[in-house]
Amino acid sequence: MVEKANSLLVEFADAIGEEYVLSKDEDKAPYLTDWGKRFKGNALAILRPKNTSEVAALVKVCKRHRVPIVPQGGNTGLCGGATPDASGHAVVICLRRLNQIKPPDLENATITVGAGAVLKHVQEAAFLKNRLFPLSLAAEGSCTIGGNLATNAGGVQVLRYGNMRDLTLGLEVVTANGDIWNGLRGLRKDNTGYSLKDLFIGSEGTLGIITAATLKIFPLPKTKITALVKVNDAASSIALLQQVQKVCSADLTAFELISSRAIELVADRFMLAQQLLQDQADWIVLIELSSMDSEEKIRLDIQNLLMDAMDSKLVLDGIVADSIQQSKTMWGIRETIPEAQLQLGNVIKHDISLPISELSKFIQTTNAKLKKTWPDIDIIVFGHVGDGNLHYNIVGMNLEISALLENRRGEINQLVHDQVYLHNGSFSAEHGIGQAKVTELTERKSSVEMTLMRAIKKSLDPLTVMNPDKIFLRDPD
Numbered sequence: 199m200v201e202k203a204n205s206l207l208v209e210f211a212d213a214i215g216e217e218y219v220l221s222k223d224e225d226k227a228p229y230l231t232d233w234g235k236r237f238k239g240n241a242l243a244i245l246r247p248k249n250t251s252e253v254a255a256l257v258k259v260c261k262r263h264r265v266p267i268v269p270q271g272g273n274t275g276l277c278g279g280a281t282p283d284a285s286g287h288a289v290v291i292c293l294r295r296l297n298q299i300k301p302p303d304l305e306n307a308t309i310t311v312g313a314g315a316v317l318k319h320v321q322e323a324a325f326l327k328n329r330l331f332p333l334s335l336a337a338e339g340s341c342t343i344g345g346n347l348a349t350n351a352g353g354v355q356v357l358r359y360g361n362m363r364d365l366t367l368g369l370e371v372v373t374a375n376g377d378i379w380n381g382l383r384g385l386r387k388d389n390t391g392y393s394l395k396d397l398f399i400g401s402e403g404t405l406g407i408i409t410a411a412t413l414k415i416f417p418l419p420k421t422k423i424t425a426l427v428k429v430n431d432a433a434s435s436i437a438l439l440q441q442v443q444k445v446c447s448a449d450l451t452a453f454e455l456i457s458s459r460a461i462e463l464v465a466d467r468f469m470l471a472q473q474l475l476q477d478q479a480d481w482i483v484l485i486e487l488s489s490m491d492s493e494e495k496i497r498l499d500i501q502n503l504l505m506d507a508m509d510s511k512l513v514l515d516g517i518v519a520d521s522i523q524q525s526k527t528m529w530g531i532r533e534t535i536p537e538a539q540l541q542l543g544n545v546i547k548h549d550i551s552l553p554i555s556e557l558s559k560f561i562q563t564t565n566a567k568l569k570k571t572w573p574d575i576d577i578i579v580f581g582h583v584g585d586g587n588l589h590y591n592i593v594g595m596n597l598e599i600s601a602l603l604e605n606r607r608g609e610i611n612q613l614v615h616d617q618v619y620l621h622n623g624s625f626s627a628e629h630g631i632g633q634a635k636v637t638e639l640t641e642r643k644s645s646v647e648m649t650l651m652r653a654i655k656k657s658l659d660p661l662t663v664m665n666p667d668k669i670f671l672r673d674p675d
């Protein structure tokens with residue numbers, strides 16, 4: 199056994215250099231636990247290749263010896279997709295050294311980057327050329343383009359620019375066979391057979407390893423205006439969304455709903471959050487508009503709209519940011535919530551999407567049902583409501599109750615997801631399935647969908663080396 203492991207390590211070292219094969223416990227540790235500290239695994243080694251050929255060489259070794267591969271980018275995923283199981287048989291292939299960012303092609307409006315490029319660095323490279331790469335999420339300082347693609351990440355600007363799938367024109371992939379598929383085409387039209395890139399996007403490392411991508415970039419908006427608005431209930435936020443879409447000439451870029459309970463979590467870090475909690479509004483909406491028009495025009499538009507909304511009692515109060523710093527603080531409040539939740543101990547998270555017309559009914563009914571069954575819980579809600587995407591999270595009213603919450607996870611998930619399905623929604627909007635939602639997938643998807651997904655997996659990864667038991671459990675031998 200030990201001999202076999204040692205000879206594998208030698209083969210890996212031959213492929214990428216000894217320095218980049220991490221096999222000591224202390225070196226492996228940071229790669230073996232997920233961001234939320236819910237999933238812990240073990241691995242024979244962490245492999246850190248520097249380019250696509252090295253990735254292909256590693257996949258060939260793994261295929262020959264049937265060693266399971268867990269691809270990993272920034273390790274910020276929220277469903278345990280990048281964490282190996284506890285057996286210690288798998289290797290983690292960390293893509294972070296594939297971080298090349300080519301200069302943007304301004305005429306074609308594209309940028310080609312390695313899978314290990316950090317999202318923030320890609321945004322910065324576009325910005326230097328007065329362009330926008332619009333994917334934006336709270337983990338952008340450490341998540342990678344490969345991870346964003348593998349989870350089809352969404353974030354706060356989907357409303358205007360779409361999710362990662364919409365932003366991608368081409369991919370380079372190392373297949374489960376160890377072959378390199380160069381599909382780095384910057385074409386907006388290409389109907390030449392099946393769209394292979396769309397299979398790999400959102401496949402969470404179960405079909406192949408994404409090594410590079412050609413992505414869309416956009417003109418940088420001249421003006422950005424951010425506002426925080428207090429409303430009484432979720433229904434008012436939906437009515438406000440319609441008003442903004444109808445009245446504002448600028449592009450609505452973000453429309454985020456945050457419950458006051460979520461704001462409380464960050465109140466000790468932001469004065470503005472404390473102000474928002476005065477006057478007892480139950481919900482806060484963060485709105486961002488971006489435009490090629492002048493700031494004066496957009497500011498006037500949003501101020502007029504908010505005044506009308508206050509006159510008609512749709513909105514209780516609102517603040518329009520008067521500086522970049524204030525706008526950053528508004529976003530800081532929103533983006534600090536996921537991390538602040540960690541202090542509450544065990545959090546039962548739900549990343550759900552619903553038709554926007556069902557959102558308010560869902561919140562009302564589900565809150566009432568949960569509270570009736572478990573009066574000692576708190577419900578923390580925030581999310582990209584403009585896309586119908588809520589983070590609907592359950593914690594105990596104190597740390598002691600939260601610690602016991604794990605025993606109720608199954609029942610709570612069942613109740614929430616039953617309501618999601620009654621309201622025609624989905625139990626995974628943007629975080630994927632990973633290992634966290636494997637059971638839900640088989641329970642909630644039709645047998646036709648499961649059969650098709652299993653057939654795709656079998657045909658692209660017949661030996662089940664790519665991220666086994668993620669999305670769905672492997673077929674018994």
Ligand SMILES: Cc1cc2nc3c(=O)[nH]c(=O)nc-3n(C[C@H](O)[C@H](O)[C@H](O)COP(=O)(O)OP(=O)(O)OC[C@H]3O[C@@H](n4cnc5c(N)ncnc54)[C@H](O)[C@@H]3O)c2cc1C
Nearest residue numbers: 271272273274275279341342344345348351352353403408
């Ligand atoms: C604070 C916080 C806020 C977040 N907010 C959002 C949000 O608003 N919207 C959103 O969509 N997500 C959000 N996320 C989760 C989001 O999915 C990740 O942040 C990001 O997209 C994952 O990138 P990563 O490089 O960290 O991937 P990892 O966590 O390393 O991996 C995620 C999955 O992708 C696979 N993978 C990674 N790289 C590759 C590759 N090159 N080829 C094939 N498979 C690969 C892994 O095996 C795993 O299954 C948030 C996470 C955090 C911690």
